[in-house]
Amino acid sequence: MSFNLASYIDHTILKQTTTVAEVDKVCVEASMAGFVSVCIPPRYVAGAKKLLDGSKVKVATVIGFPLGYNATEVKVREIEEAIHMGADELDMVIDLCALKSGDWKHLTHELEACMAPVYQAGRILKVIVESGMLTDSELIACCQLYGKYEIDFMKTSTGFSGTGATIHAVRMMREFLPARIGIKASGGIRDYEFARQLIDAGANRLGCSSSMQLMKEFKVATGA
Structure with a gap:
C-alpha cells in the first residue's frame, strides 16, 4: 500500500454528550496514531490545543453544526x-x-463573510454541503459555486443526517471541483475497506469516529 491511512484522518467526536474526558482520549489517540487532526465540539478547543501542544495534530472544530441554518453573523462569530x-x-x-430554496445569493454572501476571518488568521476552511440530502444537480451546483473560491476542502456530511459519505458523492465532487480543493469524506466510515474506496474515489481527508478500528484493519490488510 502506497499511503499511510493515518495521514488522511480527522479523528472525530461530535456527539451531543461529548465529555472532556472523551476529548482528552481522542487527543491522545490522535497524537499516538499520527492523525491529521482531532475534530471536536467548539467548547473543547482550548483544552485540546493545550493538550496537543508540541504534537503535529491539528485541532478542528465545527461551525453552524449540524443543521447549518444559523444566521451568517452567528457563524462568523462562532x-x-x-x-x-x-x-x-x-x-x-x-x-x-437557502440551498433548497434556490437562494444562491445568500450562500455566496455566507461563504464570503465566513471566509474572511478564517483566511485573515491563516486557518483552514472546510465547507460541509451534506451531500446525502442533495440531488446530483444540487451537488454539482455546490461544486460550481464553492469551486470559485479559495476554500480548502468541500466536506460531504456532518454525520448527523441519514446519509453520510458515499463513493458516488466523492466521485462527483472530484469531477466537478477544481483540483486545488480537497475533499473530506465524513459520516458512516466504519471500516478500512470503505475508507480505501473513498480515498480511491478522490477523498483527501476522512472524518472518522472509528479511526482506531480503521487503523487496526489497515495494518492487518497492508502489513504496516
Missing part, C-alpha cells in the same frame, strides 16, 4: 471565537435551507 481559542481548521455547515 468562527472568530473558535480561532481565538486556537482552532486550526473550521468545518462549516452551509445553509441548506
